[in-house]
Amino acid sequence: MSTNLPLSLVVVTLNEEANIERCLRSVPFASDVVVVDSFSTDRTAEIAQKLGASVIQEKWRGYGPQKAFAVSKAKNDWVLSLDADEALSPELQQEIQAKFASLNPKVGYEIPRKSYHLGRWIHHGGWYPDAQLRLFNRQHSQWSQDALHEKVQVKSKARLQSDMLHWVFEDLSDQVLTNDKYSSLGAGNLAKAGKEFSLLKLIFKPWTKFVECYFLKLGFLDGLPGFIIAVGAAYSIFLRHAKLWEMKMKKGQQK
Numbered sequence: 040m041s042t043n044l045p046l047s048l049v050v051v052t053l054n055e056e057a058n059i060e061r062c063l064r065s066v067p068f069a070s071d072v073v074v075v076d077s078f079s080t081d082r083t084a085e086i087a088q089k090l091g092a093s094v095i096q097e098k099w100r101g102y103g104p105q106k107a108f109a110v111s112k113a114k115n116d117w118v119l120s121l122d123a124d125e126a127l128s129p130e131l132q133q134e135i136q137a138k139f140a141s142l143n144p145k146v147g148y149e150i151p152r153k154s155y156h157l158g159r160w161i162h163h164g165g166w167y168p169d170a171q172l173r174l175f176n177r178q179h180s181q182w183s184q185d186a187l188h189e190k191v192q193v194k195s196k197a198r199l200q201s202d203m204l205h206w207v208f209e210d211l212s213d214q215v216l217t218n219d220k221y222s223s224l225g226a227g228n229l230a231k232a233g234k235e236f237s238l239l240k241l242i243f244k245p246w247t248k249f250v251e252c253y254f255l256k257l258g259f260l261d262g263l264p265g266f267i268i269a270v271g272a273a274y275s276i277f278l279r280h281a282k283l284w285e286m287k288m289k290k291g292q293q294k
Contacts, residue, residue: 047070048071052074052084052123066127069119073109074092075095117176119135120175126203148199149198150170152205156207159264164253165251175191180194187221
């Protein structure tokens with residue numbers, strides 16, 4: 040990796056051998072690369088080390104805490120935090136290098152994210168521009184401690200123009216497994232917040248989510264993948280509320 044900017048690339052990983060090389064190679068200007076790995080059983084750590092990354096093994100803490108821990112291990116205050124299935128487009132590489140000297144340390148920089156799924160780049164259905172705040176100065180910003188839907192906490196934001204690329208799912212089976220995992224986390228968050236199960240939400244929220252994704256956010260313009268994505272989003276909402284009911288039901292049985 041060429042190294043020419045006082046910027047740390049930070050990535051948290053678990054079994055990402057199919058993605059990690061693409062991710063790390065997309066930021067050749069980072070002078071420091073930190074990979075915090077949760078004891079992968081594949082070649083993730085080996086590949087990252089061969090590419091010059093500092094690899095730290097750490098038990099999984101939840102998305103926010105894990106990413107905050109990773110940032111704490113960076114050598115530079117300016118941090119670019121990516122997921123292993125993300126990479127900078129050539130245009131974004133050029134934009135960050137061109138603007139780096141003028142970046143404001145008190146500002147967090149959002150990046151539009153474009154996702155690839157079912158054989159095409161998805162441009163509608165709420166998937167794009169899907170701005171993600173990933174470039175920030177850790178002296179003024181840090182990841183939240185949320186186990187799910189973690190965010191970088193900043194006082195003010197600005198947005199870069201070029202795209203970050205995202206290979207969101209390996210296939211439909213991976214999408215189903217991901218929806219299952221995130222719906223469980225979402226149901227847990229609802230329960231922790233003291234939310235009660237609602238039959239009306241179980242019935243109607245999936246339908247409204249489908250209408251939102253497929254019609255209001257123009258998912259139909261992405262063809263059949265857009266329809267599949269909208270159904271998947273609706274099903275994830277259904278699972279979240281069904282699992283909340285299940286959690287409440289099991290808790291009642293234990294009394």
